[in-house]
Amino acid sequence: MTNYERFREKLKKRIQEFLGPEVVVEYSDVRKNNGNHYEGLYMMGIKDRMLPILNVRNYYQYYLEQNRNMEDVMERVKNEIAYPECTDNDLVGLVLPFEEARENIHYGLINYEANRQRLGGLVHRRFLDLAVVLYYTVYRDGQPFATVLIPNALAKLWHMDSRSLFELAEENAKKEKVMVISVPQLLEITLTDAFENAGEEPEEIRKKVDAAIQRFEKEMESSRHLPQRMFLLTNSTHCYGAACILYPGVLYSLARREKEDLYLLPASINGMLILPAGDKTDEEFLKERTAEMARVEQREKDWLSGKLYRYIAERDVVVEVV
Numbered sequence: 001m002t003n004y005e006r007f008r009e010k011l012k013k014r015i016q017e018f019l020g021p022e023v024v025v026e027y028s029d030v031r032k033n034n035g036n037h038y039e040g041l042y043m044m045g046i047k048d049r050m051l052p053i054l055n056v057r058n059y060y061q062y063y064l065e066q067n068r069n070m071e072d073v074m075e076r077v078k079n080e081i082a083y084p085e086c087t088d089n090d091l092v093g094l095v096l097p098f099e100e101a102r103e104n105i106h107y108g109l110i111n112y113e114a115n116r117q118r119l120g121g122l123v124h125r126r127f128l129d130l131a132v133v134l135y136y137t138v139y140r141d142g143q144p145f146a147t148v149l150i151p152n153a154l155a156k157l158w159h160m161d162s163r164s165l166f167e168l169a170e171e172n173a174k175k176e177k178v179m180v181i182s183v184p185q186l187l188e189i190t191l192t193d194a195f196e197n198a199g200e201e202p203e204e205i206r207k208k209v210d211a212a213i214q215r216f217e218k219e220m221e222s223s224r225h226l227p228q229r230m231f232l233l234t235n236s237t238h239c240y241g242a243a244c245i246l247y248p249g250v251l252y253s254l255a256r257r258e259k260e261d262l263y264l265l266p267a268s269i270n271g272m273l274i275l276p277a278g279d280k281t282d283e284e285f286l287k288e289r290t291a292e293m294a295r296v297e298q299r300e301k302d303w304l305s306g307k308l309y310r311y312i313a314e315r316d317v318v319v320e321v322v
Contacts, residue, residue: 007060012041014074019043024157026121027056028149040148043081053148054080098158104137106176107169107247108149108240110269111305123150123162127246128320129307134169135240147239173247177236180254180274182229229258234271242272242304245311245318255313262311264318265290266304277310287321 008027016025023043030040030053040053054077063073112119112131125132134150155165233250234241244250245264255262258276263286265273275281290308308321 004057004060007063008039008041008056010070011056011059011073011077014070015041015043015077018074018078024153026151026153027118028122028151030146030148042148098160101136101158102168103172104139105134105150105165105169106137106172106235106240107243108133108135108147108269109243109246109304111303114303121151121153123152123155123165125162125166128309128318129305132166132243132246134165137237147237170248174249176244176247178244178247178250179232179234179236179238179241181232181234229276231274232267232271233274238270241270242266242268245272251311251318252313252316255311261313263321264309264311266307266309268302269304270302283308283321 012025012027016023019025025041025043027039027041030038038058039056041056042053059073059076062068062076063070109127109130110133112126112129115131119131119133122131123134135147136150138146138148150165155162231254233244233254235244251262254274260276260278263275263277263281263283265275265286267273275286277283287308291306309318310321311318
């Protein structure tokens, strides 16, 4: 166990002792729409209170500074629980009553082995080398603000079992908007954002983006391994969007449109690359590229898998390519 892991367990225990046994104190991943991600510690069971989601890594840094002890940390925790509106922590209006949260519960996909330990505390199911988890979306001013993975403790507080929550997520998935973005479109969006952030002029940005897209399209035309059509499948919030492959009818509709089975390459937990499995598509090349991407990105927080998958339309099933 690392020093950080010992700290996080000690912090949870001390907060539990402070709040009492009637309050559930649990860890969960928090992903904000601005791309930030952190391990959050939040409290469930205190009614009519606005509570902060505590950023555990920030508290650990505070603990390490100036040789502070746990008493110093707990003083800060108590102050931020008492006056949450004065802190920099994210606020959630206590855990939502189930009836308010039910329409915002969705699927997510994460790697199973890389998250084996934490999965013990989360509502989940196994899917190939992945785990299907559930999350709910927190809204602020009517807009999606953050997503929080659903732990077993929250399901218990809601008086809901895993099966019922997954059935609900499936119903919500039928109403969720999915996005199928061509790779040239994706390049345009990504490069435009990057150049704008770098302070480039609009005319110069347009020239650079157009040139990059033209180079990509020429490479695709001359490629002996890949079809000319490639897409990114994600959801409207681009958060846990790879799970769109689980949405009822989504892959089947894409396969019918392309008149082919589909290869699925995990881009990240937020999106899945889709390629038609035509005669020009080199399966071995795709396996090598997927494994290569995994070696480079495995330590990234949004990494999903180093496996290549295939959707077989006739059976309406996703399988791992071996």
